[in-house]
Amino acid sequence: MLGSKTTCADLRSARYTMGTRFEVALFGKNFTHLQAAGEAALDEVEFLNDRLDLFKPHSFLSHLNRWAFEKPVRLDPDLFALIELCLGVHKASEGAFDVTVGPLMAQWGFRGKSGDAPVVKTVAGDMKKVGSDKIELDRASRTIRFKEAGMALDLNAVAKGFALDRAADVLREAGIERALLHGGTSTVLALGTPPDAPAWTIGVEDPDGTRRGLLKVVHLAEGALSVSSPLSHCAETAGRVRGHLMDPRIGAPVSSKIRLAAVKTASATLSDAWSTALGVGGIDLLKKIGNSFPQVTGLVVAERSKGCCCEMAGPETYVFKNFNPVEKFSGEKI
Amino acid sequence: MNLEDLDRRDFVKMGAGMISVLSLSPSASAMFKPVESDQPLLVAMIGVGRQGRLILGELEKFGFVKVAALCDTDERRLKSAQRRAPEARIYDDARALLDGEKEVQAVFLATPTHQHREIAVAALEAGRHLYCEAPLATTLEDAKAIAAAAAQAKALFHGGLQLRANPIYQLARSFVRSGAIRDVVALRGQYHRKGSERVPADDPAREKALNWALYRESSIGLPGEKGIHSFDTVNWFLGKRPVAVAGWGEIMLHRDGRDIPDTVHCVLSYPDQVKMIYDATLANSFEGSYQLFLGTMGAVKVIGNLGWLFKEADAPTQGWEVYAVRQQFHKEEGITLIANATKLARQGKLKEGVGLPYPELYYGIEDFLAGIVEKKTETACPPLAALEAAVVAIKTHEAVVQGKEIALQDEWFNIG
Numbered sequence: 001m002l003g004s005k006t007t008c009a010d011l012r013s014a015r016y017t018m019g020t021r022f023e024v025a026l027f028g029k030n031f032t033h034l035q036a037a038g039e040a041a042l043d044e045v046e047f048l049n050d051r052l053d054l055f056k057p058h059s060f061l062s063h064l065n066r067w068a069f070e071k072p073v074r075l076d077p078d079l080f081a082l083i084e085l086c087l088g089v090h091k092a093s094e095g096a097f098d099v100t101v102g103p104l105m106a107q108w109g110f111r112g113k114s115g116d117a118p119v120v121k122t123v124a125g126d127m128k129k130v131g132s133d134k135i136e137l138d139r140a141s142r143t144i145r146f147k148e149a150g151m152a153l154d155l156n157a158v159a160k161g162f163a164l165d166r167a168a169d170v171l172r173e174a175g176i177e178r179a180l181l182h183g184g185t186s187t188v189l190a191l192g193t194p195p196d197a198p199a200w201t202i203g204v205e206d207p208d209g210t211r212r213g214l215l216k217v218v219h220l221a222e223g224a225l226s227v228s229s230p231l232s233h234c235a236e237t238a239g240r241v242r243g244h245l246m247d248p249r250i251g252a253p254v255s256s257k258i259r260l261a262a263v264k265t266a267s268a269t270l271s272d273a274w275s276t277a278l279g280v281g282g283i284d285l286l287k288k289i290g291n292s293f294p295q296v297t298g299l300v301v302a303e304r305s306k307g308c309c310c311e312m313a314g315p316e317t318y319v320f321k322n323f324n325p326v327e328k329f330s331g332e333k334i
Numbered sequence: 335m336n337l338e339d340l341d342r343r344d345f346v347k348m349g350a351g352m353i354s355v356l357s358l359s360p361s362a363s364a365m366f367k368p369v370e371s372d373q374p375l376l377v378a379m380i381g382v383g384r385q386g387r388l389i390l391g392e393l394e395k396f397g398f399v400k401v402a403a404l405c406d407t408d409e410r411r412l413k414s415a416q417r418r419a420p421e422a423r424i425y426d427d428a429r430a431l432l433d434g435e436k437e438v439q440a441v442f443l444a445t446p447t448h449q450h451r452e453i454a455v456a457a458l459e460a461g462r463h464l465y466c467e468a469p470l471a472t473t474l475e476d477a478k479a480i481a482a483a484a485a486q487a488k489a490l491f492h493g494g495l496q497l498r499a500n501p502i503y504q505l506a507r508s509f510v511r512s513g514a515i516r517d518v519v520a521l522r523g524q525y526h527r528k529g530s531e532r533v534p535a536d537d538p539a540r541e542k543a544l545n546w547a548l549y550r551e552s553s554i555g556l557p558g559e560k561g562i563h564s565f566d567t568v569n570w571f572l573g574k575r576p577v578a579v580a581g582w583g584e585i586m587l588h589r590d591g592r593d594i595p596d597t598v599h600c601v602l603s604y605p606d607q608v609k610m611i612y613d614a615t616l617a618n619s620f621e622g623s624y625q626l627f628l629g630t631m632g633a634v635k636v637i638g639n640l641g642w643l644f645k646e647a648d649a650p651t652q653g654w655e656v657y658a659v660r661q662q663f664h665k666e667e668g669i670t671l672i673a674n675a676t677k678l679a680r681q682g683k684l685k686e687g688v689g690l691p692y693p694e695l696y697y698g699i700e701d702f703l704a705g706i707v708e709k710k711t712e713t714a715c716p717p718l719a720a721l722e723a724a725v726v727a728i729k730t731h732e733a734v735v736q737g738k739e740i741a742l743q744d745e746w747f748n749i750g
Contacts, residue, residue, distance in 0.1 A: 032532070032590045033536065035590075036532040036533060037534040047387075058692050058693045062691065063691070071397065077417060175536035
């Protein structure tokens with residue numbers, strides 16, 4: 001999704017974790033210190049993966065999902081703040097973003113279960129276990145509780161961004177002022193600026209592989225960019241390939257109308273969350289949001305209908321600043 | 335890929351030859367409920383670096399535990415830890431914490447190893463239950479002093495060797511001790527993880543203090559900080575300790591001013607001519623960490639929360655093996671060790687029981703907390719076990735540094 005053109009880094013450090021490759025590009029003169037800082041940043045990502053990985057039965061998230069209906073589960077301040085942020089995006093996106101989609105993701109085959117299409121009754125049953133309104137957060141005790149049995153948080157939509165934000169904190173604590181971090185090329189975070197330019201140059205690939213060049217070039221200085229593409233991960237259910245983005249409002253994967261949603265903002269956690277929300281809600285959501293979250297810009301690529309439900313007229317791209325106003329983008333190539 | 339990192343997603347990807355659903359299900363996980371108590375337990379954390387942070391993360395899982403105080407001599411680390419436990423009072427001196435926190439009943443000690451003695455003895459003499467991270471100390475004298483204080487104390491002591499409370503290790507030990515692999519003929523262990531283990535410090539004054547593990551003046555190196563868990567596992571499984579240790583070490587990758595080897599090879603000689611080959615490196619991650627027991631009728635391998643029994647072709651077949659879950663590793667087929675296997679098998683859910691619901695560190699901590707709640711007299715890692723492991727680790731490091739074999743004296747293993 002994303003590629004970057006940077007001045008040659010003084011040190012690059014990488015690690016496989018969260019199901020992808022995280023990389024940190026660092027700039028400075030003290031190689032030993034850079035290496036230690038880069039490793040510490042990636043250690044932080046690994047630490048968070050161990051805590052938030054839904055696939056690991058021994059992760060903290062698995063512990064939370066296991067017990068939160070039976071009793072309140074205490075959270076550390078970072079995780080509490082993360083879930084509060086997710087609830088905020090859930091509300092502002094009118095439900096297009098929802099971290100309680102765990103049961104639905106399993107039901108539709110995105111979490112290792114069989115690929116049978118769920119029957120309507122099953123989905124309806126699972127919908128009882130879905131909904132951020134069924135989460136109870138208690139600030140005084142810093143705990144979370146589920147109101148329904150069988151609920152499960154799935155933080156995959158924000159985990160990479162959250163991990164990058166924390167990794168950047170580690171770098172700052174180590175006195176690092178310039179760095180570029182990414183998690184699997186779907187989220188990139190810039191710390192400061194490159195040594196010889198006012199910003200890093202990040203390319204957003206066109207979701208239509210037949211086009212040449214990049215869809216858009218984004219300049220990033222001290223901020224984050226996330227890209228969500230519904231068909232980047234798929235599962236086959238009942239002979240049909242479906243994208244991995246779940247629409248929590250209907251309990252099913254989104255239609256392929258949204259090709260790509262890219263969001264740029266100060267925090268990678270927020271850019272991750274909103275790119276997912278817009279990947280689900282698309283242009284309609286964009287037009288409704290207004291100025292809920294300032295300093296958020298980006299673009300959405302959506303299929304355009306010619307009026308007949310069966311006919312598509314090719315993708316349109318909308319650019320937004322502060323979610324408002326929405327402008328059509330001519331799709332200039334670089 | 336390191337086997338210890340395998341999870342359900344990886345098993346599904348592995349495809350043919352592997353059972354596709356091999357993970358701990360929610361119902362199997364529910365068999366491992368964390369210990370609970372009606373009475374709140376106030377604890378303090380002394381040393382809030384990397385290990386301290388991991389301990390704090392596990393303590394969150396116990397609703398009755400309240401972290402009342404944090405202590406560290408490094409101001410930045412203390413502030414970082416306070417962000418994670420904002421209700422805790424902070425100290426930069428352990429004695430001040432012990433004097434100021436009379437209500438604290440238990441102390442978790444995770445300072446640099448060479449600083450354990452004074453704090454551990456003070457905590458025990460103050461009547462606090464103590465969880466002391468392994469190894470106990472970097473010298474025999476310090477290790478004996480801590481073990482002696484712990485043996486005399488009325489409070490509970492845990493020496494940080496968390497694998498002794500790990501259900502998979504307990505199960506694997508029962509297989510070895512019951513003769514499932516018959517006579518043990520050889521042992522192998524390793525710790526492979528590429529990384530400098532250096533803590534970033536932009537201030538030279540902090541650098542030496544934070545990177546104590548990289549210098550001989552303050553560290554017993556890889557044998558002490560990593561190898562000790564392997565050495566103790568073998569001691570515990572066999573019920574024996576080595577009679578001699580030998581080792582070699584080099585800096586193979588991280589030539590950054592450290593004088594502790596980043597790659598070590600050790601040979602531990604046990605009674606009956608059994609030897610353990612142990613290697614540890616920070617220059618390569620292949621196959622991570624594991625412990626292997628080779629016997630005349632089979633082998634047992636343990637990796638964190640997973641374990642397997644590999645049988646020789648001429649080993650007798652037991653009735654229960656018909657229902658066993660098996661996993662294929664290239665040419666070897668292992669019987670997966672599953673905690674609560676009998677109960678799960680009765681429910682027809684044996685395949686759902688692979689793995690454990692909590693990380694390795696959790697089990698040591700839970701054992702300690704359960705000991706306090708249930709008023710036990712001893713934890714899974716009592717003072718003598720902690721001392722024995724520390725002596726082996728200290729002397730193995732010494733052998734590595736000197737490049738020679740050291741015969742282990744019985745008197746080194748006596749507490750009093």
